[in-house]
Amino acid sequence: MTRVDAIIIGAGQAGPSLARRLSAAGMTVAFIERKLFGGTCVNTGCMPTKTLVASAYAAHLAGRSADFGIELSAPPRIDITRVMARAHTVTLNARSGVERSLRELKNCTVFQGHAAFESPDTVRVADERLTSPRIFINVGGRANVPPLPGVDTVRYLTNSTLLEIDHVPRHLVVVGGSYIGLEFGQMFRRFGSEVTIVEMSPRLISREDEDVSAAVRTILENEGIHVRTSAECIRLASHANGVAVSVDCTSGPPEAIGSDVLLAVGRRPNTDDLGLDKAGIATDARGYITVDEGLATNVPGIWALGDCNGRGAFTHTAYNDYEIVAANLLDGESRKVSDRVSGYALYIDPPLGRVGMTESQARATGRPLLISTRPMTRVGRAVEKGETQGFMKAIVDAETHRILGASILGTGGDEAIHAVLNIVSAGVPYEVLQRAVPIHPTVSELLPTLLGDLKPV
Ligand SMILES: Cc1cc2nc3c(=O)[nH]c(=O)nc-3n(C[C@H](O)[C@H](O)[C@H](O)COP(=O)(O)OP(=O)(O)OC[C@H]3O[C@@H](n4cnc5c(N)ncnc54)[C@H](O)[C@@H]3O)c2cc1C
Numbered sequence: 001m002t003r004v005d006a007i008i009i010g011a012g013q014a015g016p017s018l019a020r021r022l023s024a025a026g027m028t029v030a031f032i033e034r035k036l037f038g039g040t041c042v043n044t045g046c047m048p049t050k051t052l053v054a055s056a057y058a059a060h061l062a063g064r065s066a067d068f069g070i071e072l073s074a075p076p077r078i079d080i081t082r083v084m085a086r087a088h089t090v091t092l093n094a095r096s097g098v099e100r101s102l103r104e105l106k107n108c109t110v111f112q113g114h115a116a117f118e119s120p121d122t123v124r125v126a127d128e129r130l131t132s133p134r135i136f137i138n139v140g141g142r143a144n145v146p147p148l149p150g151v152d153t154v155r156y157l158t159n160s161t162l163l164e165i166d167h168v169p170r171h172l173v174v175v176g177g178s179y180i181g182l183e184f185g186q187m188f189r190r191f192g193s194e195v196t197i198v199e200m201s202p203r204l205i206s207r208e209d210e211d212v213s214a215a216v217r218t219i220l221e222n223e224g225i226h227v228r229t230s231a232e233c234i235r236l237a238s239h240a241n242g243v244a245v246s247v248d249c250t251s252g253p254p255e256a257i258g259s260d261v262l263l264a265v266g267r268r269p270n271t272d273d274l275g276l277d278k279a280g281i282a283t284d285a286r287g288y289i290t291v292d293e294g295l296a297t298n299v300p301g302i303w304a305l306g307d308c309n310g311r312g313a314f315t316h317t318a319y320n321d322y323e324i325v326a327a328n329l330l331d332g333e334s335r336k337v338s339d340r341v342s343g344y345a346l347y348i349d350p351p352l353g354r355v356g357m358t359e360s361q362a363r364a365t366g367r368p369l370l371i372s373t374r375p376m377t378r379v380g381r382a383v384e385k386g387e388t389q390g391f392m393k394a395i396v397d398a399e400t401h402r403i404l405g406a407s408i409l410g411t412g413g414d415e416a417i418h419a420v421l422n423i424v425s426a427g428v429p430y431e432v433l434q435r436a437v438p439i440h441p442t443v444s445e446l447l448p449t450l451l452g453d454l455k456p457v
Pocket residue numbers: 009010011012013014015032033034035036037038039040041042044045046047049050113114115116138139140141159180270273274305306307308312313314315316317318347
């Protein structure tokens with residue numbers, strides 16, 4: 001039995017930074033990772049996908065070169081091997097960096113293998129038994145594979161295995177019209193695949209407002225992506241040409257025949273094989289570890305950070321979990337997860353930057369609202385770049401003048417949204433942003449104008 005001051009399970013987005021802080025505070029740390037250092041974001045999530053999104057953007061822009069007065073001597077050709085190699089290089093560099101930094105960390109011993117609890121203060125990894133008064137769980141999640149009829153009879157791809165392919169699928173059927181599915185769908189369309197997106201709900205990204213989801217659908221359909229919504233009875237079956245995905249029980253062509261099918265239907269936490277019962281750690285019905293405002297579990301001395309606690313589903317939320325735990329444990333603060341302002345982006349092109357509530361969530365509060373929208377056709381920077389799809393929208397509480405939420409679907413939307421995110425985080429009225437003097441020409445410079453057009457609803 002090895003005794004340490006802290007055990008960290010999982011080298012995702014919270015664990016490595018926490019190890020550095022604990023080590024700097026003089027604690028001995030046992031760090032356990034069962035597979036790839038850097039976790040989902042580095043290996044099968046944000047980093048490879050955003051690298052591929054960049055290649056897809058380059059391909060798209062090359063195809064539009066004549067719009068910018070540039071004539072190419074031949075149509076652009078996708079070298080998928082080099083496209084994938086570029087993503088793998090970015091990932092590998094980041095993964096090795098995380099692993100090296102942990103292995104070189106003072107006071108820290110790295111164990112490679114699957115960790116499981118044996119008791120509230122003991123964890124087993126391979127032949128080692130580790131014990132500590134402080135255990136931090138950062139085990140993340142994996143692609144959810146729902147029990148769709150026929151799913152066991154076909155070869156399907158997930159976000160992980162799609163990153164290993166060496167060819168452009170002839171026809172990629174994406175099951176799941178949410179964030180991950182849309183990013184992969186548009187990317188492979190731009191690499192040359194025929195793409196069909198199949199979504200059970202009546203609309204894509206159904207957590208967003210209807211106007212946002214309709215505009216996203218138009219953007220994708222403008223590129224020739226087939227979108228099938230309200231596909232309530234999805235079934236999978238082998239077909240001479242690949243996989244047949246039955247998409248609709250009531251109307252439209254009954255099935256989409258794909259050469260490849262990607263399942264992008266949500267994530268599930270890696271908590272089912274962690275021996276949580278041996279430690280008495282509580283989870284919710286979907287397996288997410290229950291935590292309090294400081295991310296402590298129901299068992300004293302055990303915390304859960306990142307996607308596995310169900311309080312966030314992003315790299316920045318996992319990292320913020322680390323900041324909360326470290327500040328409370330080492331700096332005497334009492335930071336809370338509920339203080340976090342929700343912000344995220346959907347990396348289709350143009351991207352969607354989001355902060356706070358949707359319009360429908362804001363309306364459901366019953367508060368008096370002010371709302372303003374502006375099409376990207378009326379944003380100078382977008383016009384100059386020749387990228388005018390999308391719109392921006394702000395929702396403000398009419399009494400407090402606080403911004404409740406905003407969406408920027410348009411070129412640079414993933415960056416410009418931070419002006420709003422910062423104002424919301426600062427907890428100041430919208431006029432503070434309205435009176436700033438933004439740089440011209442930017443997408444952000446239209447935010448004060450957007451706020452100047454607020455109307456009661
Ligand atoms: C395709 C895709 C694209 C994404 N794009 C974005 C994006 O653009 N922006 C964004 O913010 N988020 C994005 N995400 C989400 C983001 O990747 C996750 O929210 C983030 O990685 C969560 O970090 P984490 O630290 O909670 O866990 P993870 O990064 O999943 O890390 C968990 C680690 O724990 C290890 N582990 C699990 N169980 C055990 C065990 N029993 N013993 C030892 N080790 C274990 C795993 O091997 C893994 O290394 C994307 C996700 C996907 C799938």
